[in-house]
């Protein structure tokens with residue numbers, strides 16, 4: 449029965465249409481035709497969670513001490529594991545009681561942070577393209593979004609000098625993310641210094657998403673906002689275990705940084721959820737203390753897929769940038785096609801799923817995002833199908 453009198457709340461009605469929905473329908477249709485889909489659309493890692501983490505979870509689940517409601521603010525020992533990791537990794541000292549908060553995945557935290565700090569009409573700076581939660585979270589909160597257009601000739605970096613003075617003065621927060629999804633761009637330390645300078649000058653809260661902290665290649669080490677002098681005072685940083693540790697289904701992330709901001713998010717979440725199952729928090733501690741050997745394996749896996757696909761694209765006339773981090777390639781569309789039409793055409797003709805760039809906002813138009821989430825055999829099969837269907841950049 450359709451309830452004609454029932455309208456969703458304004459905060460849902462304002463959301464831009466979800467490009468993924470159309471693609472999902474099409475995927476289902478292609479799959480029904482018996483096509484063997486190769487899904488390089490999502491950012492969903494293809495490997496299993498590392499065995500020591502799974503074993504730690506087994507042991508923790510068998511312990512009835514984990515079965516009750518976990519503490520709202522996360523277990524003390526997971527919070528300690530987070531701040532120890534920060535000290536080791538970035539030489540940044542954090543108070544595990546006030547400056548770290550476990551999350552049910554970072555997406556949850558990003559959206560709730562917006563709800564905890566953004567009022568209807570508040571101005572929020574968000575790059576385009578961006579990870580959808582970065583603009584949907586503020587939109588759900590009723591914020592007005594001012595798009596910062598990222599451009600290839602500027603390496604997809606935010607240009608702080610291009611932000612008009614009156615916009616900078618009105619802005620309450622900036623959501624940003626390097627290494628970047630979807631463009632796979634990495635930012636030099638100077639970008640973070642510019643962000644901190646901008647934020648202090650205009651009193652803007654910095655919300656940085658560092659979910660690809662560990663998926664970096666060729667010796668590159670992504671920068672943490674909190675490493676920058678003044679960064680911790682004016683910002684927070686989000687992390688996830690989903691990508692690095694193949695734990696997307698476990699829903700474990702965390703946020704660190706300014707205690708006042710963390711407190712606001714915690715107050716909201718206290719009214720919404722009880723946080724992560726305590727057994728999974730124990731397993732997450734194991735993940736954060738895995739030996740570097742594990743990380744090197746993961747990095748090696750993604751970088752060899754990256755190199756393989758870039759060579760394959762080159763043989764079809766495509767020149768694709770070689771990213772130093774993330775699990776994506778950001779691939780230009782042929783000039784006569786927009787990103788949705790191009791992604792749909794690839795899917796219909798080859799059964800290969802990619803994400804149209806405009807799913808990440810208007811700034812993503814003209815590109816598709818290809819996720820490195822299949823082994824070399826499957827990636828080779830995907831590229832062979834493109835070749836057979838005559839896909840070329842020109």
Ligand SMILES: *Cc1c(COP(=O)(O)O)cnc(C)c1O
Nearest residue numbers: 553554555579629659688690701
């Ligand atoms: C995958 C991803 C996330 C989401 O991670 P979860 O912790 O699984 O919610 C957040 N931000 C970016 C940029 C991502 O690519």
